[in-house]
Amino acid sequence: MGNYNRFTLDEIVNTQILQEIQDKFSETTGIAAVIVDVDGKPVTKPSKFTDFCTYVRSSPEGLARCMACDDRGGRKAIEQQRPFIYRCHGGLTDFAAPIIVQNQYLGAFLAGQVVSDQAFDTKQEMLKLLKPVSREENVLAILFDKVAVVPEKQLKAAADLLYVMASYIVEMGITNVVQKQLMAEMQAKADLEKLLRDTEFKALQSQINPHFLFNTLNTIARLSLLEGAERTQEVVHALSDLLRTNLRDIAEMRTLAEEIKSMEDYLTIQxxxxGDRIQAVIDIHPDLMKTSIPTLSVQPLVExxxxxxxxxxxxxxxxFIKGYREPDRNVIVIADSGVGMPAETMDSIFRSEARSRKSHTTGLGIINVHKRIQHYFGEEYGLHIESKVGEGTTIYINLPSCY
Structure with a gap:
């Protein structure tokens, strides 16, 4: 469960459930409460907020002092990693119960707004403390009399209960989130394995008696040479090399130089x-030619x-086929000046249904190339597409620089 700390509190536990727990707590104990996230922002609506505190907060000075007081209490609770009871700037008693799971702070319950100690004149103390707040003293006195009196021992018990309960609920929420993550990863792995099996099967389908096919092509090439058909011989040789390369194990890696050779054979045929309708420009940095890349990653994109x-x-x-280095990756670019495609078409390519689309010649579509690169190198790599209708399409192949 080491990855949960990237989630927010309301992603781990349904906000409505948190609200119900908070409301029930306040209804049972008579203590006002609100739940905040790791940045101190409320996740729930306050429960049983007192008229006294509402009145104090109605002035800019009072609101600022209340927020600063809550912030100090929350920080102290985080520091101690347990509920922290404190007296607020207006003389009431509050507490902060941190929500901590496996030493990770995810938020806090802020509760209180009660009078917990009557060993001295708390009302007079309150009026003295709130003099800078610019509120009517008689109104403060009336609203203060309505504040619940809760012994500090009872308040501490409520804080401890809330702390244990909240942390347990969040722990269960994190467990559910991680389980869903694992299920999603397992499904993604199963989908990729199926994709690779389908790809290998399609490649196998094309290997019907390959030795006979190569021997026949070589015979045609020799006949072309004897008959003086040099262009025919060139095309047959290119086709023979292309098929020989592409009928190898699809799961293999090869160098970018080998991949470019396969692409050049394909361009020779096209x-x-x-004719002159298609012009190809290849500009790849020599240092990249030894880079490892999954077989059939470039040629299908050119196709x-x-x-x-x-x-x-x-x-x-x-x-235009370009290749260059960036600080953290190697990039191969296949750009065309063609008809381009709308945004919805680009989006659909990477959706799951795109995997079932038939592609030309190789049986390998864009999604296939993207998934195989991610399979070998990780999800931060793969393909990125940019396109404008009427202007063309550019596909970026992102590869790790260490290969």
């Missing part, structure tokens, strides 16, 4: 189909740029 970005344009366009 140039025959599209996607051609089919969905440039092919619909009558005049075609450009593809």
């Amino acid at each position: 140039k025959v189909r599209f 996607n740029a051609i089919i969905h970005g440039l092919e619909p344009k009558k005049d075609g366009g450009h593809i």
